[in-house]
Amino acid sequence: MAKYSSKINKIRTFALSLVFIGFVIMYIGLFFKSHPIIMSIVMILGVLAILASTGVYFWIGMLSTRAIQVVCPNCQKPTKILGRVDMCMHCNEPLTLDKNLEGKDFDQSYNRKSSQQQ
């Protein structure tokens, strides 16, 4: 079950890791104090990673407005579905909007086509 998680949660994790990567890159930059050019390049990379994470957070906001809100049949909490199949944000219950897929085993490959386009 832990293998899959809701798409919005995944993107959120990605954005958060970008922030950490940005700080780690900037921290590494401090080791190049004697080489101001290398230090500036490393610092700029770190800032870019943090800016990218801001962009990803913005993107999550856009996606959230497009996602369809449903009440999870498993945990009764409101969650959001992106695409044809997605996981509940709270309990990772597989959810689908497509009647043809209902009752079938959850398969992440249903998402592959749409995720490649992004």
Ligand SMILES: [Zn+2]
């Ligand atoms: Zn749930």
